[in-house]
Amino acid sequence: MVDQMNPAALEAPPTPRQMRKARAQLKFLDGTASQSQLIRRRYKSNPMAMFGLYLLCLIYFTAIFAGFLAPHSASSTSADHAYQPPQAVHFTLEDGFFIHPTESSTDIETLQRVFVEDPDVKIPLTFFATGDEYQLLGFIPADVHFFGTVDPDQRLYLLGADRAGADLLSLILYGGQISLSLGLIGVAVSLVLGIVIGGISGYFGGLTDTIIQRVIEFIMSIPTLPLWLGLAAAIPPRWGITETYFAITMILSLLGWTGMARVIRGRVLQSRGEDYILAAKLDGASHGRIILRHMMPSFVSHIIASMSLAVPAMILAETSLSFLGLGLRAPAISWGVLLQDSQNLQVVANAPWLLMPALAVVLTVIAFNFVGDGLRDAADPYGK
C-alpha cells in the first residue's frame, strides 16, 4: 500500500490556471492557435512591451478614476496656498499618516512667497477620506477619495500647488482625462479615414490611387505647426470646453490620417499580389469580402501597432497646441493647459514642480512607444 502513495498522487489537482496554460500550450503544438494567439505569445515574451502595457493600463486607470484618486476636485482652490511646494507625508505608529500645515508669508526683501511648516500641528490623513463631491465615471455621484485629509476642509498638496492654489496632483489626474482620450479619439478618427481612403487607393490602384496619393502628398507637404495654429485660431473663443475639445480632435485627426492611409495602402498593395488573394477572387468572393475578410486580418496587427505609435504623436500635438495657448483653454484642464503655467521662466525657477505635467506626458509617450514597438515586433514572425 505504501508504494501507491507516490508523490505525484499526493500533489494537488491542477488549478484552473494551470489547466488553461496546458491547453494553450497544446494549441501551439497542434496548430489550432490563431495568428493573434501567436502574436500574443510573442508579445508576452518581450519584457519592455509588457512593462509598457502595464504602465499604460495604470495611466488610463488613473485617468478614468481621476475623481476617486485625486485628493481634491479640479476646481477647488485656496488662495492661501498659491505656489505651495510639495508637502512631505509623515508616518508614526500612534497617529498614522499626517502632514504639517503651512503658514505662507511674503518675504519683504525678495517679494517671494515663503511657506513655513508648523511641526507642532498634525493634519491626519486617511484612506477613503470624504472630501469634494465628484461624479465617478461621469454619472455616479460620490465624495469618497482614495487618499485625503480626515477633515474635508483641510488641504493636501502632494505635488505642490499652482498659482491659484489648486492641487497639482489632482489637476494632472483630471488633465489626463482630456489629453489621453483626445489621443485615442483622434487616432480612431484618422484610422477610419486611413483605412477607407488607403484601402480604396491600394485595392483599386490606377487613376484613383494616383489622385489620392497626390492629395496625401499635398497635405503632408504643408508645414504642420502653422497649419494647426491657423485652424486652431479659427475656433471661436466663445465655444465651450466640449466644442473646443471636439474641434481640436477633428483638426488633429483630419491632418493625421495621411500617414495611416499610406501604411494601409502599402499593405493592401502588398497583399493584392498574394496567391491566396487570387484564390479568393477565383472562389468568387466580392471586392468587399476580399478586402475585409481576406486582406484585413493579415495587417490588423500592423494597424494596431502603428496606431499605438500614432497616439503619442496626437497627445504631443495637443500638448503643444495647448501650451502655445491655441488649443484648449482654461477652465478646461489638459496636460498642455497645465504646462502653460510653466511658460514663464521665473515661475519655473521658483516653482519647478509646475513641470510635473510634462513628466506625465513623457511617461505616457514612452509607454505607448514600448507597446507599439512590442506589437510591431510580435506581429512580424520573421523578426528576431
Added chain:
Amino acid sequence: MDARQVPAPSWRRPSTDWRSDPPRGDVIVDVRNLHASFYTPDAEVKAVDDISFQAVRGRTLCIVGESGSGKSATARSLMQLIDYPGQISEGNILFSPGAGSAVQDIAAMEPTCEEIRAIRGRQISMIFQEPMSSLSPVHTIGNQISEVLEIHQGLKPRQTRERVIEELRRVGIPLPEERIDSYTFQLSGGMRQRAMIAMALIARPSLLIADEPTTALDVTTQAQILDLLAELKEQLGMSLIFITHDMGVVAEIADDVAVMRHGKIVEQGPVDQIFHDPQHDYTKQLLGSVQGGATSRNRRAKIERAAASPVVRERADPAITEVTERPLLSIRDLRMEFHTVAGGLFARRSKKKLEAVKGVSLDIAPGTTFGLVGESGCGKTTLGRCILRAYKPTSGQIFFDEAGREQVDLAALSERELKPYRARVRMVFQDPYGSLNPRMTVRQVVEEPLRMLDGVDSEERGERTAVMLERVGLKRSAMNRYPHAFSGGERQRIGMARALITDPSLVVADEAVSALDVSVRAQVLDLMAELQDQLSLTYLFISHDLSVVERICDDVAVMYFGDVVEQGAAEDVFERPQHPYTQALLSATPVTDPSARGTKGRLTYQP
C-alpha cells in the same frame, strides 16, 4: 530571451583529438561527427545530427536530400556560414587544401576570425541557389568579382579587370568585355549564375560548394550550367560538393553521393552503387520517384482505362476523336497583351506592349490530362489564368462545353455572368505556402468557394468540407487548424480540397507539384490521378518539368515565347518531337541513370 546563451559556443568546446588520426592524403574535407543546431526559444532544432563524410580531391560529392534534411546547413557549416540562431555544436571539419598541406579544423574556428576569412572565397567558395539575391543589384558584376581578387590578391586595377574578363569568358559569358560593366538585372538567370560561378572561381579555390545552383533555372539553362561546372572542375582540378534535391542532377554530375534525411546521412557511396544497388529504403524511394517506379502506376492505370473506355480507344485516330468527342475546352486564337505603364503626374501613359500569349488554339478532351510545358516566361501561366479569367484576354475565344450544359465563351463573359463558371473551372496553385491564407483555418479556406453557391448553409458547408478533406487524405480534425501546422504536401492537399469542393469539371493545376519534394510529389500526383478517376475531372497541367508531364499527361502542348510550337498526344511529342525547340528541351532533361551519362547529345534552339 537570448538563445545564444543557451549552448556553449563551439569554438570553446574541446574537440576530440583528431591529430592522432589525421585525414587521408587524398581527402580534401573530412567531416567527422558534425552536429549543427538552431536554438529557438522553444527548443533546439538539430539541423545536422552527427554526420560524417569525406570529399575526395578532384571528385564531385553530391549531397542529396529533401527540404529540411539539413543539406544546406551542412554546406554552410563547411564555411562557418550558418545563419543566426544556428551554430556548429560538435564535431570536426578537417580541411586540407592541397595534398600534404596543413590540416585545419574549420569547426573549431570562430565564424568571424581571420583564419576562416582567409579560407572563404580563397580556398573554399560557394554558389547559391538564387543568383539574383546573392549578387548585389547596385554593383556591376565586374565590381563584385574584382572584390574577391582585391581581398585575396593585391593586383593592380588593370590586371584585375583583365583577370575578370578572362574569367567571364571561361564561364561562357559572350562579349565579356561589355558584360563586365553590366548590372545583375541586365543579365538573364543563366548568365547571372555564370557570373556567380566566375566570382566563386576567380581566386582558384580548391573546393567549390554549390548549393542547389540550378534549381531556380530552366531545364535548358540547367543543362548548360551542369556541363559548365563539370568542365571547369576538370580544367581547374577542383573538388566539388554539390547540394541538390534532384536525383536527375545527381545522375548527371556526381562521382560520390551522400543521401541525407532528417539531419542524418542515411546512405553514402559511389554514384553507380547508389543508383544501381541502393541499400536504404529512403534512397530507393527517392530513386523510385524519379525513375518512374511510384508514379508509373498512374500511367499504367491510365493506359488500362484508355483500353477499357471506348472514347479514348477511338483517340488512336485523331480525326475520329474530333468528330465523336466534343472537347471540354477549346481555345481559339487567344491573345493576351500587357501594357507596361509609366507614371505621369496624374494620368498613366501606357508605354510598351508585351504579348504574353500570341494566338494560341488548343482543344482539351473531357476526362483527360492536358500538359502545357515551357520554360519560365513562355506565357503558360498567363494562358492558364486567362482560362480561369483571372485575366481578361485581349482577344480570342475560350469555349467551355460541359456535357448537359450550354456552350459558353468564357473570354466574353462579364464578371457577373462568370460567377457560375467560377465553380466549374478551378485552380490548384504552385506555392503551397503563399496560396493558403495564414489567418484562416483550413475549414474557412476550403469552404470559401461554397459561399458563392446559393443555398448552402453553414452546417452543410462544414460537412462537405470534412468529406472533401477525407477524400484528399487529410483527417476531419484538420478543419480547425491553421495552415502553418501542415507540411508542404499536406498544404497542397488542402489546396486540392479547395479546388474540388465545388465539384468542378476542369482543374487548372499551375505547377501544382513543382514546389514539393520528390517523394511528396509522387503522393500528390497519385492523389490527383485517383481523384480524376473518381470525380471524372479534366486537368490542365501546367509545368516546366518534362518528366512529370510525360508521366501523367495524355496530350501535351509545348509553348515558346507565347506560341504553341508543338502539340499532340504525349507519346508522340516525347518519342518523336518534331519542333527543334521540343527537341532541345528534351535533350536538356537530366537522364536518371549515371551510366548513361554523356550518351545523349545536347541540342540548343536558336530561333
